[in-house]
Amino acid sequence: MSVSQTMETEEDLLTCLHIKLYHPQQNCQGLYRLLPLKNRSRHSADDPLRLGRDEQACTFVLDDMKVSRKQLALHAYRKPQSPDMMFTIQNLSQKGRLSVNSSALGYLERMDLPDKALIRFGQYEMLIIRESGEAKASFEVEFEVLSVPPSRETCMWVPSKTPVMDTGSPAMSTFQAELRANGPLETDETLMCHSG
Structure with missing residues (x-):
């Protein structure tokens, strides 16, 4: 038996979270300079993905003093008998409100993330779209900056x-x-x- 047949392999098709960001002052400030824009990054499904301004505590960092040290977390999970990797979103900010498709989350509150969700905190708008995959142990994240607010484009707000x-x-x-x-x-009208 060859080495390639005995090695554990991750499925080729990973679930991907497409995260599209917008902030009204994004063009004149380096808010996203610490994010891996337009590059897919791979993450272990058993570690929460945190977003905030603290480089030590967060997986992804927004360079903005108005953002909480730890703003939000995305947790991967699976339902019994389901092949799909799903996610919950949790508000980690003690000071700021977070809304998911206009449902407000208080500090440490969490909810299931739909396949397409408009997240708002401070002046930020974040559109998260989940692309299904087959992998069980990891997923990918891809960041993109939008030129217009996603609420305006998607009619979700x-x-x-x-x-x-x-x-x-x-x-x-x-x-x-x-x-x-x-x-x-x-x-x-449609x-x-x-x-x-």
């Missing part, structure tokens, strides 16, 4: 008790001047927005 404007999207209410400058906006 709907402020509570805010009336919907004639444009059909409550997220557009903050962009009234832009709408006036560009003329009327046509909408597609577009579905999720309110959480």
